Amino acid sequence: MAFFTFLLGSYTSIISVVNPFSAMPVFLALTQSDTDEQRKSQITRASLYMVLILTIFFVAGTYIMNFFGISLAGIRIAGGLLIMQASFSMLNPKRGGKKLSDEDVDEAIDKEDISFSPLAMPLLSGPGSIAVVLGLSSSANDFTDYLGIFIAILLTAATAYLILRVSPWGVKLLGKTGLTAMTRMMGFISLCIGVQFIITGIQSLIH
Numbered sequence: 001m002a003f004f005t006f007l008l009g010s011y012t013s014i015i016s017v018v019n020p021f022s023a024m025p026v027f028l029a030l031t032q033s034d035t036d037e038q039r040k041s042q043i044t045r046a047s048l049y050m051v052l053i054l055t056i057f058f059v060a061g062t063y064i065m066n067f068f069g070i071s072l073a074g075i076r077i078a079g080g081l082l083i084m085q086a087s088f089s090m091l092n093p094k095r096g097g098k099k100l101s102d103e104d105v106d107e108a109i110d111k112e113d114i115s116f117s118p119l120a121m122p123l124l125s126g127p128g129s130i131a132v133v134l135g136l137s138s139s140a141n142d143f144t145d146y147l148g149i150f151i152a153i154l155l156t157a158a159t160a161y162l163i164l165r166v167s168p169w170g171v172k173l174l175g176k177t178g179l180t181a182m183t184r185m186m187g188f189i190s191l192c193i194g195v196q197f198i199i200t201g202i203q204s205l206i207h
Helices: 002-018 020-030 036-068 072-091 102-109 115-124 127-139 143-165 167-206
Strands: none
Touching: 002 072, 002 127, 002 143, 002 167, 020 102, 020 115, 020 143, 020 167, 036 072, 036 115, 036 127, 036 143, 072 127, 072 167, 127 143, 127 167, 143 167
């Protein structure tokens, strides 16, 4: 029971920061001239790249912290601040809360393959989701915790794949208002996660 609770918490933490709903309009804009099969291929590769990127930081998180002499409290506080910054952007999408600038979008339109950049990084596995994975890895105590986090990464990638696959219909169904509402809801959850990371980090410093 504890394993599934940890797995659910890890999945919720990662998926809320990844927020694949916010990637739907950008993905459609960048693949407007592609066929359905080409879009499917782009999404498949992007999902695999996403798993690879997050798993690398998940596995190497401890080594990265040791190499730079970063404490667990430090990574949690820094990760919390980074997640909070991303969350405020998600809560205010009309005030420039974008993972890609207009210049990035213009450059990506001319690319034949957008699966790694900008789709996998930074749209699906950007600094915020990497910070969450590092924070989760720092709180893992045994093999089952690590397994739970890895499964959560796989579930997040699968969810992102499904959401982007139905993006042509999803955008029409939800509309701009619905997508904004979903982004704000994810932003609020992400904000709570960021605050909790900071609280845990400060408690570690005090103890």
